[in-house]
Structures are given as structure tokens and as C-alpha cells.
Amino acid sequence: MRILVTNDDGIFAKGIQELVKGLKGVGEIFVIAPASERSACGHGITVRQPIKVRKYHWQDKEVKAWAVEGTPADCVKIGITTLLEKTPDIVISGINKGSNLGTDVLYSGTVSAAIEGIILGVPSLSISLDSFTSEDYTIASQVANILCRDMLNNQLAPDTLLNVNVPAVPKSEIKGWKVTKLGERKYENIFEHRKDPHGNDYYWLAGQVVPPSTQDEELDVVAAEKNYISVTPIHFDLTNYRIMDQVKKWGIETKGI
Amino acid sequence: MRILVTNDDGIFAKGIQELVKGLKGVGEIFVIAPASERSACGHGITVRQPIKVRKYHWQDKEVKAWAVEGTPADCVKIGITTLLEKTPDIVISGINKGSNLGTDVLYSGTVSAAIEGIILGVPSLSISLDSFTSEDYTIASQVANILCRDMLNNQLAPDTLLNVNVPAVPKSEIKGWKVTKLGERKYENIFEHRKDPHGNDYYWLAGQVVPPSTQDEELDVVAAEKNYISVTPIHFDLTNYRIMDQVKKWGIETKGI
Numbered sequence: 398m399r400i401l402v403t404n405d406d407g408i409f410a411k412g413i414q415e416l417v418k419g420l421k422g423v424g425e426i427f428v429i430a431p432a433s434e435r436s437a438c439g440h441g442i443t444v445r446q447p448i449k450v451r452k453y454h455w456q457d458k459e460v461k462a463w464a465v466e467g468t469p470a471d472c473v474k475i476g477i478t479t480l481l482e483k484t485p486d487i488v489i490s491g492i493n494k495g496s497n498l499g500t501d502v503l504y505s506g507t508v509s510a511a512i513e514g515i516i517l518g519v520p521s522l523s524i525s526l527d528s529f530t531s532e533d534y535t536i537a538s539q540v541a542n543i544l545c546r547d548m549l550n551n552q553l554a555p556d557t558l559l560n561v562n563v564p565a566v567p568k569s570e571i572k573g574w575k576v577t578k579l580g581e582r583k584y585e586n587i588f589e590h591r592k593d594p595h596g597n598d599y600y601w602l603a604g605q606v607v608p609p610s611t612q613d614e615e616l617d618v619v620a621a622e623k624n625y626i627s628v629t630p631i632h633f634d635l636t637n638y639r640i641m642d643q644v645k646k647w648g649i650e651t652k653g654i
Numbered sequence: 655m656r657i658l659v660t661n662d663d664g665i666f667a668k669g670i671q672e673l674v675k676g677l678k679g680v681g682e683i684f685v686i687a688p689a690s691e692r693s694a695c696g697h698g699i700t701v702r703q704p705i706k707v708r709k710y711h712w713q714d715k716e717v718k719a720w721a722v723e724g725t726p727a728d729c730v731k732i733g734i735t736t737l738l739e740k741t742p743d744i745v746i747s748g749i750n751k752g753s754n755l756g757t758d759v760l761y762s763g764t765v766s767a768a769i770e771g772i773i774l775g776v777p778s779l780s781i782s783l784d785s786f787t788s789e790d791y792t793i794a795s796q797v798a799n800i801l802c803r804d805m806l807n808n809q810l811a812p813d814t815l816l817n818v819n820v821p822a823v824p825k826s827e828i829k830g831w832k833v834t835k836l837g838e839r840k841y842e843n844i845f846e847h848r849k850d851p852h853g854n855d856y857y858w859l860a861g862q863v864v865p866p867s868t869q870d871e872e873l874d875v876v877a878a879e880k881n882y883i884s885v886t887p888i889h890f891d892l893t894n895y896r897i898m899d900q901v902k903k904w905g906i907e908t909k910g911i
Binding site for chain 1: 731883
């Protein structure tokens with residue numbers, strides 16, 4: 398089995414190193430990750446600039462690695478189409494420092510890398526640790542190992558990925574696993590306004606998460622809060638089928654110009 | 655009616671200027687757009703750097719405008735939560751130079767700005783001209799006017815946006831309007847490999863679009879190719895509901911750690 402590993406915290410991040418250790422023995426590992434941090438870059442790709450790629454000497458000599466001056470989606474795209482000789486069997490993105498839940502997945506470079514995987518027809522997994530401070534990726538790395546084996550054994554539709562969030566608590570406090578759907582993630586006090594020394598306005602994105610307004614444990618935002626390992630199947634089709642007929646009823650299709 | 659206008663080609667682009675002219679008379683217009691081009695930035699947001707915002711003097715004095723050193727999603731987020739005194743009734747993003755069809759919408763700053771609109775509960779419209787060379791936004795700008803009025807008259811679910819692609823052909827060659835779903839957009843020869851003067855590898859994202867493999871005019875990629883104005887309802891819920899049960903059947907929820 399061939400595993401393409403990437404992330405958005407950059408190739409030097411502890412999360413990706415622990416992920417690679419956790420996957421040892423599952424298959425041949427290829428790391429293709431951003432040369433520097435690319436958090437919150439969403440599904441950005443590099444089109445106006447060239448993308449520099451360098452071989453990277455991973456500590457474990459069995460791991461082949463490249464550092465890419467680009468986004469996580471660039472890494473997966475250039476990895477699958479250009480750098481790797483054979484298509485990988487799975488793409489795994491993470492382990493992200495901080496959760497990727499609900500509407501936040503749209504901003505996430507980690508999840509977007511996995512979405513790029515399924516766009517290119519490779520089953521994918523994105524995995525995040527629900528803490529911006531913890532450096533303990535032990536459980537998340539075990540979870541990646543378990544799910545990677547499961548995904549390789551249970552063929553998923555080629556357009557599906559699993560987005561996984563692991564609570565940053567001791568093993569004894571983890572309540573179990575939940576297959577979830579994406580919830581809403583809202584923030585308050587989003588921007589902090591400042592003035593530079595010359596009197597010009599600037600803003601920092603900040604803000605606190607508003608606790609979920611429901612207790613529905615089928616939502617990833619709730620499952621994570623209750624210390625479940627949340628596993629959300631995701632696809633890339635944003636079509637709102639429910640609304641198609643409603644819009645047709647306006648008579649749009651019979652309009653002139 | 656209050657209309658928030660943005661784009662990803664930057665506040666100086668002809669597309670946004672023609673869009674604003676086309677919306678004249680529909681409502682009060684606020685332009686909040688990136689200070690420079692931000693194509694293909696996907697749903698990236700700026701979290702590690704401050705976001706500079708400057709007042710911008712639009713030629714039409716009735717239009718209030720701000721140039722934002724950030725992504726299109728930043729513009730909509732900071733516009734709705736911070737810069738505007740009242741929530742706008744609609745967000746319109748465009749007119750993009752080049753189509754945003756099928757899987758490509760995930761990479762699109764234009765569409766992501768509109769997705770940010772619906773995340774914040776404001777009905778949104780993204781509009782693109784299907785040409786990288788044409789400078790004639792006349793028809794696209796009329797289409798924006800028509801759909802903006804329609805959307806304000808026909809209440810859409812707050813989580814829905816319309817993604818519109820307008821053919822870059824004379825009016826007589828436009829076949830009509832189609833309400834569509836997102837198709838697949840595939841490319842071949844994606845990366846061009848070069849070496850810099852020092853012998854280091856770099857790559858340019860390039861590639862040609864592969865023509866759609868189907869003739870189904872309900873797909874945006876086909877409708878656009880056949881010179882229809884394509885209108886696709888989009889939401890932001892990436893959950894793959896179809897796969898949830900399949901994943902539960904693996905026994906994930908009863909696993910240990």
C-alpha cells in the first residue's frame with residue numbers, strides 16, 4: 398500500500414512527524430508537505446507563481462519526502478500527478494494542530510488537501526487534534542493507523558473522505574467514536590481593530606467559538622465537545638439539489654436577456 | 655436594499671467595475687474587495703497576519719468602497735461583521751475573469767467569497783465570465799442585475815447561493831438559461847516542469863481542460879460549453895450523508911482505542 402502524507406502546518410510540524418510514525422508498517426510512506434505553515438489557506442492553489450519542490454531527508458530513511466513551496470492542495474495535486482511514480486492508495490492529511498469542525502473545514506488547508514485527494518480519485522483522510530496547545534499526538538496517531546487500515550480494507554466511494562477530530566484528553570476520558578455530520582461553527586468578536594503608528598486601520602482575525610446551540614451528538618461540533626472521536630464523511634459536491642427546483646420555479650430557464 | 659460587492663481579481667479589475675455599473679439602481683452599493691489579485695485562493699482566510707483596510711474612492715461617489723489586504727473571504731467576513739453598519743441583503747462576487755465551473759469552484763476566491771456570505775446568513779451570488787481574454791462584461795453585468803433582483807424578490811434559504819457562469823459570446827449566440835448542478839472539471843498535462851539557472855526544480859500549474867465526458871446539460875460544465883447561462887445553487891455542507899451509514903457498518907462506533 399502506498400500512502401501519501403501531507404498537512405498544512407508544514408513539513409517541520411510535530412503533528413506530521415507523529416502521523417508518519419503512527420503509520421509505520423501500514424504501507425510505503427511518501428511525505429509531500431508545505432515547506433512552511435499554510436494554515437487556513439482553504440483550498441487555495443498556486444497559479445500565478447512557480448512552485449518550488451525540494452527533496453527532504455526524513456529521519457526515517459524508508460520515508461521518501463518532498464518539501465513544496467505551495468499550499469496543501471498544491472502538494473497533493475503535484476504529488477499525485479507529477480512527483481509519485483504510481484498513484485497512492487490513500488492520502489492522509491494531518492495531524493493538524495487544532496480542530497477542523499463544522500463550517501471551519503472550508504477554511505482548512507488540512508481538509509482541503511484531503512479534498513484534493515478525492516478530486517483526483519484517491520480515498521482520503523484528514524485528521525486533527527482538538528487543541529492548539531497540546532503536543533501529545535499519541536492517540537491521534539493511533540486513530541490514524543486504525544482508520545487508514547479500515548479505509549484500505551473497506552472500499553469507500555472514490556469521492557469520499559473521512560474528516561477526523563480527536564479530543565486532546567487522556568485515553569480514559571475519550572467516550573468512544575461517532576460517525577458525524579458537519580455542524581455549524583460560529584464565532585463572536587471576530588475582528589480586533591487596531592491602529593498602526595501612522596494612524597492607519599488594521600484588523601486581526603480573533604474571536605471565540607460560540608458553543609453549539611444543540612446537543613445533537615450526530616453533529617461533529619457536539620461530538621468533539623463531548624470527547625468523542627468524530628469521523629465525518631465528506632465529499633466535494635457543493636450543489637444544493639434541494640434548491641434546484643425552487644430556482645427553476647422562478648422561471649429562470651424561460652427568461653430572456 | 656444593501657448590496658455588498660466583492661471579487662477575487664482585485665478592486666481595480668474591470669469585472670467588478672462593470673458589475674457595480676450593472677447593479678446601479680437596484681440598491682445601495684458597498685464594495686469591499688481585495689487590494690490586489692487573489693485568484694485561486696479558495697476559501698483562504700488571513701489568520702497569521704493583520705488585515706489592512708483602506709477607504710477607496712470609487713468613481714461613482716454614491717458607492718462606498720474599501721480595499722482590503724486580504725482574501726475575498728476576508729473581505730466578506732470583515733465587511734459583514736465589522737465594516738458595514740447594517741447587514742447587507744445580498745453579497746455579489748464577481749464578475750470573475752474566467753469561468754468557475756464544476757470542481758473548480760473549490761479553488762475559486764470568487765465563489766468562496768459568496769460561500770462566506772451564506773455562512774454569515776446573507777444570500778449570495780457569484781458570477782463569472784467564461785473567458786480569460788474577453789473584456790466585454792456587458793451581458794454578464796445584465797445577468798447580475800436580473801438575478802440580484804430575482805434573489806431579493808424570491809427568498810432563498812439563507813444557506814444557498816447561486817453560482818453563475820455567463821458565456822463570452824454575442825447575445826444572439828446565447829442559448830438561454832439553465833439551472834445546473836456542479837459537474838467535474840478535469841485537466842491534463844497539469845504541471846510544467848522547469849529548472850532554474852541553479853539547477854533546482856520548479857513547476858508551473860498549467861494544463862488544458864478535458865472536455866466533459868457527458869452531454870448532460872444539467873451539468874454546469876456542459877451547459878457552459880453549449881453557451882447557456884448556467885445557474886447552480888450551492889450550499890456549504892460538505893457532509894456525504896450517503897456514506898454515513900456505510901461507515902457505521904464497519905463498526906467504527908464500537909471500536910476501542
